[in-house]
Amino acid sequence: MALTLEAPPVAPRPATGRPRPASRGRTTGDGFAANIFLLPIVAIFLLLVAVPTAQSVFYSFTDSKGFSPSYEWVGLRNYAAVFSDPSLLAGLGFTLLFAGATTVIITALAIPLAVALNKRFFGRTFARSLFFFVGVPALAIVGLIWQYIFSPLGSGAVNVVLGNLGLDPVPWLADSTLARFCVIFVAVWAAVGWHATLYLAYLQAIPGDLYEQAQIDGANGRQQFWAITMPELVPALVVSTFLLVTSGLKVYDLPFTMTKGGPGYSTNTITQQIMTRGLSQFDVGVGSALAVLFTVACLAVVLVQMSAASALSRRFS
Structure with missing residues (x-):
């Protein structure tokens, strides 16, 4: 008797259609909900940035004194006063000098310091913490401390040391050139550790295999730095x-707590001039014009x- 094997019936495969798109109403609802969460940010931006900026631009064309609702339209007279006032030009000059000098010096010191802290040595964790926590205190507090250290009087910390060595006291903060040097020096001292920590974070993300392959190929330390380390540090550098x-x-x-902008106007900054003109001297028109020019210069x-x-x-890409 022969057995006949029959294949079991195969159920028909369901027809596969294109997925149904989400309803337009649901998408619109999600977008509306997302926009609601953006409203506080937009409101804060308008209240703290857009509206004050517009007011500054408007008052820069007036002779407003801030305490009186009456004012007159003066056109570009406030802007002409900015470029003819030696104190304002001195503040602009030191601000540019401070920004340029601190950027170059801190960058030149922070990268080698980060490379050194990335190597293995005894007390590496303590050294990293020491350089980082130097930049934690507020610059106003740092300025007050260094004001005592660099005091031009004989009681200043540095002058006391010089006196014990038989040397005359140095007018650190009473001389224009020395005062600029001291302010820039303190700014570099306070920030170089923090920026070195930033570079260190990027250094630790570089694979060690790259350096091993470079050593096998015969590259020395300088070649490894410019071919491997520096390209990987470009995002941190930016x-x-x-x-x-x-x-x-x-x-x-920092300059205000150390020198109050002196001696003279040697360490005066644009921000200090804006606050002095607008708040202390009640010259809101000139202060607003200076603020507008300063904002444009910063954007440039x-x-x-x-x-x-x-x-x-x-x-380096």
Whole structure:
């Protein structure tokens, strides 16, 4: 008797159609909900940035004194006063000097320091913490401390040491050139550790295999730095220099606490001049004009810095 094997019936496969798109109403609802969460940010931006900026531009064309609702339209007279006032020009000059010098010096010191802290040695963790926590205190507090250290009087810390060595006291903060040097020196001392920590974070992300392959190929330390380390540090370099330039342009607390802008106007900054003219001397028109010019100058400097950073990224890519 022969057995006949029959294959079991195969169930028909369901027809596969295109997935149904989400309903337009649901998509619109999600977008509306997302926009609601953006409303507080937009409101804060309008309240704290857009409206004050518009008011500054408006008052820069008036003779407003701030305490009186009456004012007159003066056109470009306030802007002409900015470029004819030696104190304002001195503040602009030191601000540019401070921003440029601190950016260059801190970058030149922070990268080698980060490379050194990335190596293995006894007490490496303590050294990293020491350099980082130097930049934690507020610059106003740092300025007060260094004001005592660099005091031009014989009771200043540095002059006491010089006196014990038989040397005459040095007018650190009473001389224009020395005062500029001291302010820039303290700014570098306070920030170099923080920026070195930033570079160190990027250094630790570089694979060690790259250096091993370079050593096998016979590359020395300098060649490894320019071929491997520096290209990998370009993103950190862009961030660091951007922060240094912007913080240097808007600096106020450190020079003010150390020298009050003196001697004369040698360490005066634009931000200090804006506050002095607008709040202390009640010359809101000139203060607003200076603020508008300073904002435009900052935007121009930042655009140049971003263009240079883009060119640097293409150079090492």
